[in-house]
Amino acid sequence: xxxxxxxxxxxxxxxxxxxxxxxxxxxxxxxxxxxxxxxxxxxxxxxxxxxxxxxxxxxxxxxxxxxxxxxxxxxxxxxxxxxxxxxxxxxxxxxxxxxxxxxxxxxxxxxxxxxxxxxxxxxxxxxxxxxxxxxxxxxxxxxxxxxxxxxxxxxxxxxxxxxxxxxxxxxxxxxxxxxxxxxxxxxxxxxxxxxxxxxxxxxxxxxxxxxxxxxxxxxxxxxxxxxxxxxxxxxxxxxxxxxxxxxxxxxxxxxxxxxxxxxxxxxxxxxxxxxxxxxxxxxxxxxxxxxxxxxxxxxxxxxxxxxxxxxxxxxxxxxxxxxxxxxxxxxxxxxxxxxxxxxxxxxxxxxxxxxxxxxxxxxxxxxxxxxxxxxxxxxxxxxxxxxxxxxxxxxxxxxxxxxxxxxxxxxxxxxxxx
Ligand code: GAF
Numbered sequence: 001x002x003x004x005x006x007x008x009x010x011x012x013x014x015x016x017x018x019x020x021x022x023x024x025x026x027x028x029x030x031x032x033x034x035x036x037x038x039x040x041x042x043x044x045x046x047x048x049x050x051x052x053x054x055x056x057x058x059x060x061x062x063x064x065x066x067x068x069x070x071x072x073x074x075x076x077x078x079x080x081x082x083x084x085x086x087x088x089x090x091x092x093x094x095x096x097x098x099x100x101x102x103x104x105x106x107x108x109x110x111x112x113x114x115x116x117x118x119x120x121x122x123x124x125x126x127x128x129x130x131x132x133x134x135x136x137x138x139x140x141x142x143x144x145x146x147x148x149x150x151x152x153x154x155x156x157x158x159x160x161x162x163x164x165x166x167x168x169x170x171x172x173x174x175x176x177x178x179x180x181x182x183x184x185x186x187x188x189x190x191x192x193x194x195x196x197x198x199x200x201x202x203x204x205x206x207x208x209x210x211x212x213x214x215x216x217x218x219x220x221x222x223x224x225x226x227x228x229x230x231x232x233x234x235x236x237x238x239x240x241x242x243x244x245x246x247x248x249x250x251x252x253x254x255x256x257x258x259x260x261x262x263x264x265x266x267x268x269x270x271x272x273x274x275x276x277x278x279x280x281x282x283x284x285x286x287x288x289x290x291x292x293x294x295x296x297x298x299x300x301x302x303x304x305x306x307x308x309x310x311x312x313x314x315x316x317x318x319x320x321x322x323x324x325x326x327x328x329x330x331x332x333x334x335x336x337x338x339x340x341x342x343x344x345x346x347x348x349x350x351x352x353x354x355x356x357x358x359x360x361x362x363x364x365x366x367x368x369x370x371x372x373x374x375x376x377x378x379x380x381x382x383x384x385x386x387x388x389x390x391x392x393x394x395x396x397x398x399x400x401x402x403x404x405x406x407x408x409x410x411x412x413x414x415x416x417x418x
Contacts, residue, residue: 008058011076011135013403016060019074019133023404024060026160030153030395031056032144033194034226034348034357036203037314038292040322042188044247044285045209045260047292049216050190051224051391052198055144059153060400061132063161069129073111073154076135082108088119088126091177096184107150113182114151117174118158130161141232143349147183148191151175152395160397168196168394169211186241187350200393205296209260218391219302222343225360226387227336227372229328229380231353240350243324247285250278259285284321288314308344308359312337315346315356324351328380332356335375340367360388 009029016024031052038048064070071084082104089101089112096102104112119126134153138146155171158164172192179185179192189208198204202215218224251259253274254267259282266286271279291310298307315333319325329347333356336345341364348357360368369386376384 008056008135008137009398009403010405012058012060012133013400014405015074015076015133015135017405020062020131022062024132024400025062026060026157027398027400027403028059028061028153028156028395029056029398030059030149030156031195031198031392032138032146032149033191033198034144034224034355034389035190035194036224036357037295037311037346038206038288039314039318039348039351040243040247040324041260041285041288041292042190042206042208043244044251045258046285046289047205047207048190049203049205049292049295050194050198051203051218052194052394053144053224053226053387053389054392055137055226055387055389056392057134057136057138057146057149057153059132059134059157061130061157064129064131066129070131071111071115071129071158072131073108074133075107076133078107080108082111084112084115086119086127086129089116091116091120091181093177093181096182102182109183110147110150110178111154113178114154114175115158116182117178118155118162118164121170121174122158122162122164125162125164126158128161130157132157139228139232141354142228143233143351143354144226145191145195145349147179147185148175148195149395151178151192152195156395156397169193171395172196186244194394196394198391198394200391202391203299205292214296216296216299218299219304221302221362222304222359223362223365223388223390225336225358225365225368225372226348226389227332227345227356227358227376228385228387229332229353229355229376230382230384231326231328233350233353239324239352243281243322246278246281250274250282250285253278254282260289262286264290280321280323284317287317287321291317304343304359308342311344311346311357311359318347318351322351326352328353328382329356331379332372332376332384335372335379336368338375339371340364342368
């Protein structure tokens with residue numbers, strides 16, 4: 001089936017009203033992301049081209065009246081709230097704290113880690129608590145950055161409450177520190193930057209060597225179709241760390257600090273200096289950076305056929321050279337290729353499970369979705385979900401008023417709170 005229009009904002013506000021008995025002061029929306037091209041390049045100083053999508057997490061919150069209070073976040077699908085006492089816990093660059101220090105596991109650990117990272121930046125300003133309710137339309141573990149969306153939403157709530165200017169790049173870096181040093185997931189900065197710094201209608205070309213960013217318009221004639229294969233992975237325990245280590249070994253074997261330094265070609269003697277696994281990893285990185293440049297150029301001239309062909313190349317590289325594909329991801333890409341209006345498709349995100357994306361003519365989007373889901377089911381016996389997306393802007397505050405449940409809205413009008 002194709003997905004319903006998301007309404008996380010309305011659910012977050014309704015949950016807040018039900019839990020706290022009043023309307024929230026603020027509402028944050030924080031999007032998920034897909035990566036059009038440039039996979040596993042972020043931790044290799046490379047290039048990538050993500051975009052934020054309208055599947056999002058929303059956090060309704062109010063600052064506490066008293067300083068020195070608590071941060072407390074309820075989630076619609078968890079019984080226990082995340083609680084962080086102020087002053088924020090200390091975040092160490094030496095690695096994730098042990099279980100005793102990192103009191104909360106799962107989603108609450110992300111809340112705790114971001115409060116710690118934002119608190120370190122805010123210093124004595126991090127004295128006031130806040131309380132909130134969140135709702136999400138982002139499936140966890142599907143490769144759409146539900147974690148980064150949560151991190152950035154919490155960062156935004158802290159910034160509002162502690163009266164800090166909102167700098168998307170600085171916030172992304174702090175959220176990334178929390179993920180690396182508190183949660184203990186050794187990921188790159190791609191997800192946080194895409195969630196924080198994307199602009200509507202555009203993908204974001206990021207150069208991880210110097211963090212320069214360039215919005216790249218995605219032609220109005222296409223949608224980005226996300227095909228959720230229904231398979232899930234756990235980033236902390238996946239082969240992600242192993243791939244990172246293989247890239248480091250490949251760079252060392254070729255005498256460069258990072259694989260980006262190789263430019264557009266492997267050295268002629270690369271096969272003599274690397275083992276076969278390292279050679280394949282290095283080849284993916286070198287060709288993937290070139291593919292990012294190719295897709296940026298193709299989008300600039302609205303050459304969707306070329307952009308789609310490069311996506312398909314990228315998929316083959318992730319499958320055969322970087323070896324992070326899986327049978328369901330491969331079956332979903334095969335289903336996309338033959339579906340109406342499809343220019344190209346690839347797996348997206350860390351890999352092994354989750355989602356594929358396709359560039360699809362907007363006019364053919366519904367026919368595309370129907371064909372893909374039928375073929376995917378025939379190939380795997382699984383039901384997928386298609387989300388038809390256009391690029392949206394990064395984490396932002398949105399008006400509370402239009403998302404209030406009708407009864408609350410009416411009583412606020414009556415009591416003159418508008
Ligand atoms: C995951 C990681 F979190 C990112 O940093 C990035 O490496 C991606 O996999 C692969 O491109 O989403």
